[in-house]
Amino acid sequence: MELDRKNWAILEALQQDARLTLTELARRVALSVPAVTERVKRLEEAGVITGYHADVAPQQVGYGLSALIGINCAQPYKNRLLDTLRAAPEVLECCHVTGSDSYIIKVVTRDTRHLEAFIGRINHFGETRTSIVLSVPIPPRAIQPCTPDGT
Amino acid sequence: MELDRKNWAILEALQQDARLTLTELARRVALSVPAVTERVKRLEEAGVITGYHADVAPQQVGYGLSALIGINCAQPYKNRLLDTLRAAPEVLECCHVTGSDSYIIKVVTRDTRHLEAFIGRINHFGETRTSIVLSVPIPPRAIQPCTPDGT
DNA sequence: ATTGAAATAAACGGTAA
């Protein structure tokens, strides 16, 4: 799909605030409401925009501890591991990756005791390596236009 | 802040679709529009809801490769590393963590060449360990109510 | 409940292939 300057302006605005009204969005990108509505619809249908999500602060809802867990899991166990992860409310995200870990899992837990219990439930699938999140110096931020090349 | 069943229903709905109108949200959680409006405002002010963001698919906008990079960086270099990361459009998120890595960085690049160039710009700050993302079996998902204890 | 704002849908006009 073609991403001209206007489309990038729309993406930038909606990544920053997904609850913008179409009217306000139209004003910001200097288009009419129907034009911007049509563009947003196309971006959604083309799979460029995959969803709109409210961010909830884990700390504020009882999860005092976040962690990234790498796990090295042998092929025959992978499906059962994923089933376990999908069923665990502590798991916020899971990536299949190259390198010494098979998967990297983002989890939230109440405290260290809860984290220990969670790890206990998965470490028979493989060796785990846990990195507790101390802070997030760069919180999730917007994807920017890809420069043609170079940098 | 108190999170009763209604508030969790609101959080669940807005995590799933941040662009719900207040009218539709009210209908789903079985409250009046003013009541739900007030609750959302309180959740925002209490820092429970920290923002609303559109998700953009990196693959669809020219970033063919995602990676998680761990870097072990000595204390005196940390600030300069963070400045570099903040200035890099490839960096989507960065966590300060415990363990063998100091930081874990989520990046998007056009291709392996671009990834190599990015690593080249940061690996003088410390030793890097790159995990290329093959797939995301569990995409980012909603935070659920914290069970009192146990599990 | 009332008022103003915003979203949806339809018809019209300009521009480029």
Next chain:
DNA sequence: TTACCGTTTATTTCAAT
């Protein structure tokens, strides 16, 4: 001319007072 965007207008829905 055809095909494609964008604009304008009118109607319905939504949100704040």
